[in-house]
Amino acid sequence: MPELTRPHQSHFFADLDSTPLGLVDLVDESAAPASLWVEAWHSLRRRPLFWISATLIALVTLVALFPSLFTSLDPGFCELKYSLDPPTAGHPFGFDRQGCDIYSRTIYGARASVTVGVLTTLVVVLIGSVFGAFAGFYGGWFDSLLSRVTDIFFAIPLVLAAIVVMQMYDDVSVMTVTVVLGVFGWPQIARITRGAVMSVKNADFITAAKALGSSRLATLARHVMPNSAAPIIVTATVSLGIFIVAEATLSYLGIGLPTSIVSWGADISKAQASLRSQPSVLFYPAGALALTVLSFIMMGDVVRDALDPKARKR
Amino acid sequence: MSQTLPTAPVVVADSNVHVPLLAIRDLEVSFTTATGLVSAVRGVDLTVYPGQTVAIVGESGSGKSTTAHAIIDLLPGTGKVTAGSIMFDGTEITTATEKEIIALRGRAIGLVPQDPMSNLNPVWKIGYQVKEALKANGIAKGSAANARVTELLEEAGLPDAARRAKQYPHEFSGGMRQRALIAIALAARPKLLIADEPTSALDVTVQRQILDHLQHLTEELGTAVLFITHDLGLAAERAEHLVVMYRGKVVESGPAAQILSAPRHPYTQRLVASAPSLASRRIQSAKALGVTATELLAPTGGDGVSETRPDIVVVDNLTKVFHLRGGRPGAAKTFKAVDDVSFTIKRGTTMALVGESGSGKSTVANIMLNLIDPTEGKINFEGTDLSTLNKKQLFAFRRRVQPIFQDPYGSLDPMYSIYRTIEEPLRTHRVGDRKSRLQKVRDLLDMVSLPQSTMRRFPNELSGGQRQRVAIARALALEPDVIVCDEAVSALDVLVQAQILTLLNDLQAELGLTYLFITHDLAVVRQVADQVCVMKTGKIVESATTDEVFDNPREEYTRELLAAIPGAKLTF
Numbered sequence: 001m002p003e004l005t006r007p008h009q010s011h012f013f014a015d016l017d018s019t020p021l022g023l024v025d026l027v028d029e030s031a032a033p034a035s036l037w038v039e040a041w042h043s044l045r046r047r048p049l050f051w052i053s054a055t056l057i058a059l060v061t062l063v064a065l066f067p068s069l070f071t072s073l074d075p076g077f078c079e080l081k082y083s084l085d086p087p088t089a090g091h092p093f094g095f096d097r098q099g100c101d102i103y104s105r106t107i108y109g110a111r112a113s114v115t116v117g118v119l120t121t122l123v124v125v126l127i128g129s130v131f132g133a134f135a136g137f138y139g140g141w142f143d144s145l146l147s148r149v150t151d152i153f154f155a156i157p158l159v160l161a162a163i164v165v166m167q168m169y170d171d172v173s174v175m176t177v178t179v180v181l182g183v184f185g186w187p188q189i190a191r192i193t194r195g196a197v198m199s200v201k202n203a204d205f206i207t208a209a210k211a212l213g214s215s216r217l218a219t220l221a222r223h224v225m226p227n228s229a230a231p232i233i234v235t236a237t238v239s240l241g242i243f244i245v246a247e248a249t250l251s252y253l254g255i256g257l258p259t260s261i262v263s264w265g266a267d268i269s270k271a272q273a274s275l276r277s278q279p280s281v282l283f284y285p286a287g288a289l290a291l292t293v294l295s296f297i298m299m300g301d302v303v304r305d306a307l308d309p310k311a312r313k314r
Numbered sequence: 315m316s317q318t319l320p321t322a323p324v325v326v327a328d329s330n331v332h333v334p335l336l337a338i339r340d341l342e343v344s345f346t347t348a349t350g351l352v353s354a355v356r357g358v359d360l361t362v363y364p365g366q367t368v369a370i371v372g373e374s375g376s377g378k379s380t381t382a383h384a385i386i387d388l389l390p391g392t393g394k395v396t397a398g399s400i401m402f403d404g405t406e407i408t409t410a411t412e413k414e415i416i417a418l419r420g421r422a423i424g425l426v427p428q429d430p431m432s433n434l435n436p437v438w439k440i441g442y443q444v445k446e447a448l449k450a451n452g453i454a455k456g457s458a459a460n461a462r463v464t465e466l467l468e469e470a471g472l473p474d475a476a477r478r479a480k481q482y483p484h485e486f487s488g489g490m491r492q493r494a495l496i497a498i499a500l501a502a503r504p505k506l507l508i509a510d511e512p513t514s515a516l517d518v519t520v521q522r523q524i525l526d527h528l529q530h531l532t533e534e535l536g537t538a539v540l541f542i543t544h545d546l547g548l549a550a551e552r553a554e555h556l557v558v559m560y561r562g563k564v565v566e567s568g569p570a571a572q573i574l575s576a577p578r579h580p581y582t583q584r585l586v587a588s589a590p591s592l593a594s595r596r597i598q599s600a601k602a603l604g605v606t607a608t609e610l611l612a613p614t615g616g617d618g619v620s621e622t623r624p625d626i627v628v629v630d631n632l633t634k635v636f637h638l639r640g641g642r643p644g645a646a647k648t649f650k651a652v653d654d655v656s657f658t659i660k661r662g663t664t665m666a667l668v669g670e671s672g673s674g675k676s677t678v679a680n681i682m683l684n685l686i687d688p689t690e691g692k693i694n695f696e697g698t699d700l701s702t703l704n705k706k707q708l709f710a711f712r713r714r715v716q717p718i719f720q721d722p723y724g725s726l727d728p729m730y731s732i733y734r735t736i737e738e739p740l741r742t743h744r745v746g747d748r749k750s751r752l753q754k755v756r757d758l759l760d761m762v763s764l765p766q767s768t769m770r771r772f773p774n775e776l777s778g779g780q781r782q783r784v785a786i787a788r789a790l791a792l793e794p795d796v797i798v799c800d801e802a803v804s805a806l807d808v809l810v811q812a813q814i815l816t817l818l819n820d821l822q823a824e825l826g827l828t829y830l831f832i833t834h835d836l837a838v839v840r841q842v843a844d845q846v847c848v849m850k851t852g853k854i855v856e857s858a859t860t861d862e863v864f865d866n867p868r869e870e871y872t873r874e875l876l877a878a879i880p881g882a883k884l885t886f
Binding site for chain 1: 331332348359361363366555563564565566567568569572573578579580581582584683685708709712713715716717719720721724725726727728729730731738739742743764765767768771772774775776777779780785788792809810813
């Protein structure tokens with residue numbers, strides 16, 4: 001190759017004023033300290049979707065706790081003479097076939113749904129995260145056993161299993177529905193927890209904790225679980241909505257809550273008969289159910305975005 | 315590495331070497347973030363003439379990769395060029411249409427990406443991926459393309475190329491994948507090759523082979539190279555012209571030799587002073603010498619190790635065999651990670667265990683920390699055999715040996731505040747009450763030169779170097795005798811690395827600590843170690859004092875490692 005003579009390139013250096021030299025690795029002491037949870041909150045509160053779903057969830061919870069604040073009517077008091085009447089003063093949603101006030105039934109229906117949803121989620125998170133954490137952290141035979149058991153549960157659809165089991169009970173209460181849904185719902189959380197724990201347990205800070213003498217159980221409780229909490233919270237929020245749907249499905253099929261307890265599912269079922277003459281009879285309980293479930297699923301979605309470590313700077 | 319190049323479409327650089335191939339003027343690149351427009355590159359000037367090798371040097375976040383990606387319009391995310399011009403071979407890239415840029419990519423400008431592990435598609439054969447580059451640039455089709463693929467892979471230094479082309483990426487080692495990526499980048503004979511940290515993920519000896527080959531190849535083809543690296547020594551060795559970037563700006567540029575011998579900007583001076591590959595002396599603790607001068611690099615006096623110091627750790631014939639799961643049940647394979655390793659460490663000194671990936675050095679560290687049990691052999695710690703410890707004794711032993719890990723992002727619990735992180739060892743071992751522990755955490759933060767206000771913060775608010783300081787403070791909390799540093803500075807920028815090494819050294823002088831320093835980087839070893847053991851495939855191949863290993867290596871492998879230190883051949 002012939003020797004190339006390129007034009008002379010001079011030695012350039014910037015003056016110090018234009019690029020002031022910072023101290024190497026200076027700690028920024030001005031910013032307020034922020035834990036991951038605080039940062040998650042900062043990113044959450046900028047999302048309109050968070051505020052919409054939070055307002056809806058707060059409203060539904062309030063309605064479930066204190067239905068009498070919203071209506072003075074008894075949902076069980078029906079007069080056949082009002083059967084399928086359109087809305088009038090004091091009865092904004094009109095009447096169903098039995099002549100019951102749809103507004104008060106929709107209000108009172110929230111309690112059953114929210115109770116079943118919240119309690120089932122608690123049961124599921126408790127069982128699922130404990131089993132999942134032990135399986136993921138210790139591995140071995142317990143992990144193999146849990147994986148196969150959850151496989152079996154995954155093969156059975158939640159609602160189908162609940163239908164089969166609920167058939168056996170004559171005297172059904174909110175507790176029965178919660179227990180049945182909980183028993184068939186925990187494997188999902190167990191799987192999620194197991195995965196989260198397994199991805200955390202090989203981190204260097206876990207090895208550091210071992211090296212300084214922490215026991216295995218203490219390491220699991222103090223380091224592994226707090227770092228696996230995010231996916232569990234997200235899944236729990238979304239499945240809360242799913243359990244509300246499951247309860248409504250069971251009540252719709254008539255094997256869920258008894259008619260003495262007002263439930264959106266049962267009201268939807270009853271409304272079918274009047275669907276042609278008065279569609280609004282179906283619309284209100286179904287709308288309330290959809291809105292409640294939607295608000296929990298939306299919440300799960302924004303929480304997932306806020307807790308996703310990849311979305312933020314490391 | 316001598317071979318004849320095929321006489322296929324070779325674009326020899328135009329005879330006019332006075333016209334820049336690439337001219338970047340006042341380039342500004344900004345990213346849109348939640349807090350507004352943030353400029354990552356500000357007013358960068360850069361010129362590459364045909365056939366010339368230019369290196370951009372800078373630490374992480376200096377804008378060097380962003381500048382390179384702007385040239386081929388591959389800026390990630392919300393990044394865009396907000397001012398300035400990029401003139402490539404007569405085309406203005408900042409205003410070019412997408413079609414024009416696609417025509418330039420591959421055919422006129424090739425890119426060798428950083429991570430060979432993730433830049434090849436795992437579901438396609440290597441040959442197919444090279445052929446894709448040929449087809450996309452309209453170079454060859456059909457059986458002609460297949461023949462050309464073999465030629466290209468051969469030319470990139472891949473032995474048995476015809477057979478290798480039929481293999482999948484997972485059958486390739488890191489170095490081989492990088493060769494395949496080089497073949498792809500050079501497939502269309504571009505005039506300019508952008509190499510973005512092409513070898514930083516590879517072992518030093520492989521790095522050297524690949525860079526030698528790349529250099530030879532581009533010289534023969536007359537390809538200009540824009541080489542991006544964080545390593546000043548490597549840049550100076552490979553490029554004739556250097557561009558030093560700092561915080562998005564070019565702080566200094568000029569001929570490599572001139573910049574190394576007479577750096578003008580204070581940042582470059584700092585960089586030259588602390589580049590490990592250019593240092594040739596052990597760091598002496600300023601405190602130990604009783605001076606406060608900034609001059610921390612001083613020649614070692616004698617062997618640097620006093621013969622009268624007692625042995626604190628004696629490793630005897632250590633062997634560790636791992637059982638790997640075989641292809642079918644019951645078909646377990648064994649893998650000897652550590653093979654008959656023996657060495658001793660004297661109290662208050664630093665023993666470096668050097669080796670490339672897979673040499674078993676980290677396994678030794680984990681046995682030393684009593685996190686895994688050896689298959690054979692034993693470690694004596696001040697006369698006690700570690701394998702004989704019962705649970706209570708083991709708990710007590712934990713106080714005396716503490717680790718510092720490589721990844722500053724993984725070694726601190728993100729959920730724990732810095733205070734809780736440093737306090738945890740004290741709490742676990744029930745040392746003192748709340749108040750005395752708080753005082754101890756303050757003292758420890760002082761010791762590692764972090765402001766006390768740091769303790770209310772969380773790891774995600776700190777930089778890599780700061781996290782490593784916190785990890786050191788945590789390791790020191792229980793006042794251990796031995797600290798095992800597993801690649802403790804490998805993930806840090808050069809200047810930060812120099813700071814941490816100085817800190818570790820000061821602490822050693824002040825507290826009489828003993829270090830077992832695990833690293834792949836011989837340049838770092840020279841700065842911190844008194845004794846060196848060189849490991850290869852589980853065995854110790856050479857063991858001597860640092861000066862002896864560097865001045866008078868006995869083994870061929872050690873010589874190879876030493877020669878592979880970037881910048882080792884530079885004299886200035």
